[in-house]
Amino acid sequence: MDMKVSKKLGLKERYTMMTRDLAWDTTFQPMDKVFPQVGYEGIKIHDWNAWEDPFRLTMDAYWKYQAEKERKLYAILDAFNQNNGHLSVTDARYINVLKLFLGSTPPLELMAARGFSMVARQMVGAGPRVACMMQSVDEYRHFQTQIHSISNYNRFYNGLDEFAHQQSRMWYLSDGKSFFDDAITAGPFEFMVAIGFAFEYVLTNILFVPFISGAAYNGDMAAMTVGFSAQSDEARHMTLGLECIKFMLEQDPDNLPIVQRWIDKWTWRGTRKLASVGMMMDYMLPKRIMSFKEAWEIYFEQNGTALFTDLARYGVKVPKCFDQTIEEKEHITHQSWIGFYMKPDATPFHTWMPQPEELDWLSEKYPNTFDTYYRPVYEHWIAQEKAGKRFNNKTQPMNCQVCVSTIKFNEPGDPMEMCFRETVYKGEKFHFCSDHCREIFEDEPEKYVQTFISSHAALQGKCEPEGTDVNAHDYRPGARMHAYWRMDKRASGDFNGSEDQKNFAKWRAQATQN
Amino acid sequence: MTLLKTLAPYDFPSSDAVENYAGRQLLYINWERHRMFSRPFVLALAPETLFGEIIDTHMTDCFSYHPDWAQIDWRAVRWLNGSRPVVLDRNKSLADNGIGHKDLIRLITPGLDGIAGSGY
Ligand SMILES: [Fe+2]
Ligand SMILES: [Fe+2]
Ligand SMILES: [Zn+2]
Numbered sequence: 001m002d003m004k005v006s007k008k009l010g011l012k013e014r015y016t017m018m019t020r021d022l023a024w025d026t027t028f029q030p031m032d033k034v035f036p037q038v039g040y041e042g043i044k045i046h047d048w049n050a051w052e053d054p055f056r057l058t059m060d061a062y063w064k065y066q067a068e069k070e071r072k073l074y075a076i077l078d079a080f081n082q083n084n085g086h087l088s089v090t091d092a093r094y095i096n097v098l099k100l101f102l103g104s105t106p107p108l109e110l111m112a113a114r115g116f117s118m119v120a121r122q123m124v125g126a127g128p129r130v131a132c133m134m135q136s137v138d139e140y141r142h143f144q145t146q147i148h149s150i151s152n153y154n155r156f157y158n159g160l161d162e163f164a165h166q167q168s169r170m171w172y173l174s175d176g177k178s179f180f181d182d183a184i185t186a187g188p189f190e191f192m193v194a195i196g197f198a199f200e201y202v203l204t205n206i207l208f209v210p211f212i213s214g215a216a217y218n219g220d221m222a223a224m225t226v227g228f229s230a231q232s233d234e235a236r237h238m239t240l241g242l243e244c245i246k247f248m249l250e251q252d253p254d255n256l257p258i259v260q261r262w263i264d265k266w267t268w269r270g271t272r273k274l275a276s277v278g279m280m281m282d283y284m285l286p287k288r289i290m291s292f293k294e295a296w297e298i299y300f301e302q303n304g305t306a307l308f309t310d311l312a313r314y315g316v317k318v319p320k321c322f323d324q325t326i327e328e329k330e331h332i333t334h335q336s337w338i339g340f341y342m343k344p345d346a347t348p349f350h351t352w353m354p355q356p357e358e359l360d361w362l363s364e365k366y367p368n369t370f371d372t373y374y375r376p377v378y379e380h381w382i383a384q385e386k387a388g389k390r391f392n393n394k395t396q397p398m399n400c401q402v403c404v405s406t407i408k409f410n411e412p413g414d415p416m417e418m419c420f421r422e423t424v425y426k427g428e429k430f431h432f433c434s435d436h437c438r439e440i441f442e443d444e445p446e447k448y449v450q451t452f453i454s455s456h457a458a459l460q461g462k463c464e465p466e467g468t469d470v471n472a473h474d475y476r477p478g479a480r481m482h483a484y485w486r487m488d489k490r491a492s493g494d495f496n497g498s499e500d501q502k503n504f505a506k507w508r509a510q511a512t513q514n
Numbered sequence: 515m516t517l518l519k520t521l522a523p524y525d526f527p528s529s530d531a532v533e534n535y536a537g538r539q540l541l542y543i544n545w546e547r548h549r550m551f552s553r554p555f556v557l558a559l560a561p562e563t564l565f566g567e568i569i570d571t572h573m574t575d576c577f578s579y580h581p582d583w584a585q586i587d588w589r590a591v592r593w594l595n596g597s598r599p600v601v602l603d604r605n606k607s608l609a610d611n612g613i614g615h616k617d618l619i620r621l622i623t624p625g626l627d628g629i630a631g632s633g634y
Contacts, residue, residue, distance in 0.1 A: 395555030416633025
């Protein structure tokens with residue numbers, strides 16, 4: 001018997017066989033019934049084959065690359081853990097960065113995984129479907145590796161263990177949750193603009209670069225490696241997001257206004273979400289890499305301008321919020337830190353007042369705003385703290401109906417005034433942090449009237465820990481929020497005097513002295 | 515007009531409709547140019563609640579941490595409901611003061627601009 005030895009397939013051939021050749025058009029059911037989601041948003045696609053597959057990666061090659069990354073990552077994590085790497089970070093304040101960042105991000109990675117696997121099912125073309133499937137697996141991997149990274153810290157420090165429970169309940173996690181809930185309940189094309197483009201392409205650098213370099217600079221090799229391992233997937237994610245934008249715009253001129261509205265909406269939503277990342281850079285890293293303002297200038301203003309210059313040939317304009325974000329870069333991190341500092345009982349991480357040299361660093365990095373608006377109140381609080389009167393605002397917050405941030409930003413052009421916007425829909429009043437959020441609401445009010453605002457839900461009696469007797473004579477809705485959140489008391493309050501602070505000092509002394 | 519597009523009928527109630535508060539209504543309170551408190555706070559109160567009670571308990575509990583609170587000249591204060599100037603009587607109820615569900619009441623204290631005039 002003659003055996004015909006076939007030549008090894010070329011990359012391109014192999015790719016075609018492993019992706020497009022696996023797809024078929026349905027015949028028992030019409031295609032638009034099998035794929036109803038690609039039509040209802042109003043995006044017109046005439047030729048799915050025109051989708052350019054930006055990275056010709058087959059599934060088998062994908063597994064090989066990713067497995068290699070995982071091997072390296074876990075080797076480093078293991079070594080870090082075995083050598084008590086947590087004691088080599090700059091100081092114990094740094095751990096609070098992990099509590100904030102790694103306590104809020106994994107559930108969002110999981111939502112991204114779910115979103116991309118949904119979109120992978122909803123898209124018609126095999127190219128986008130395979131790419132979305134890979135991204136879904138990537139996001140699932142990020143979710144897992146981040147949890148593995150915090151698990152070691154969780155053995156030593158307080159407040160890391162209830163992030164999954166807190167995700168859909170806790171006031172300050174509501175902005176991220178709402179961001180992904182909004183995206184995943186949109187259609188596949190809007191989801192791609194929201195996550196694939198606005199988040200991955202426009203904003204991911206500002207999320208990851210400060211986190212990774214901040215971790216490295218502060219001696220946290222574990223978080224740094226997890227960050228790098230995730231970041232190496234981001235190149236693919238960005239390419240997918242951009243390709244999807246270009247595909248929509250090339251397919252039909254009627255797509256432009258729809259896509260533009262989504263770009264405006266999601267760039268703004270992403271910007272609001274990143275306020276707390278900026279706060280981490282300016283206030284929480286004991287050794288700072290660059291100010292949020294500097295990062296915004298490099299990664300958003302400069303890169304963004306280049307990107308939108310490139311997209312101008314399709315008629316796309318820079319996002320509507322662009323100018324407002326430039327004004328706000330001088331303010332939002334300070335306003336966010338004030339918002340967290342004044343609520344010491346309500347976060348599973350610690351807050352603190354900057355040390356004198358840190359105040360000077362802020363003055364230097366924010367010459368236009370820091371000394372005028374923010375230093376005086378900090379110096380006041382530092383004096384109060386010394387007098388034993390650390391600030392603790394016991395009240396419950398007012399939140400934006402769209403981005404679910406607490407309403408804490410200034411009126412554009414006037415840093416001394418708060419920015420409030422409202423609208424009435426079906427006889428009910430709704431409040432917003434900005435013109436942009438109000439516009440998002442007014443475009444689709446049916447969606448945003450359902451927003452979960454934890455302080456409101458609490459006042460309705462919907463946030464009670466198990467076993468609460470709602471018929472007791474002294475029952476007050478929302479009075480047991482800490483139990484409902486499963487807040488570890490040791491993890492909240494000021495950093496100074498905390499158990500983490502004491503333990504870290506003790507363990508480090510044991511590790512470095514006799 | 516809504517831009518929402520859906521594949522199926524889409525009709526869900528508002529999460530914070532007044533019916534959800536068992537006879538009470540939401541009220542937001544802000545003290546202008548005293549941004550130390552970061553954001554307004556929210557209360558759920560019966561519409562019969564006297565406005566003066568809100569000042570004497572809820573606002574005082576929260577805002578008296580600020581050194582300006584003791585300096586307020588209550589004859590000179592002004593109020594806004596959202597962006598609309600309003601006259602509020604401390605001896606009248608929320609309802610009689612025309613304050614409805616989810617109204618935002620803003621206190622303006624002329625001459626007091628926060629710590630070192632910073633607005634905080
Ligand atoms: Fe990710
Ligand atoms: Fe990603
Ligand atoms: Zn908002």
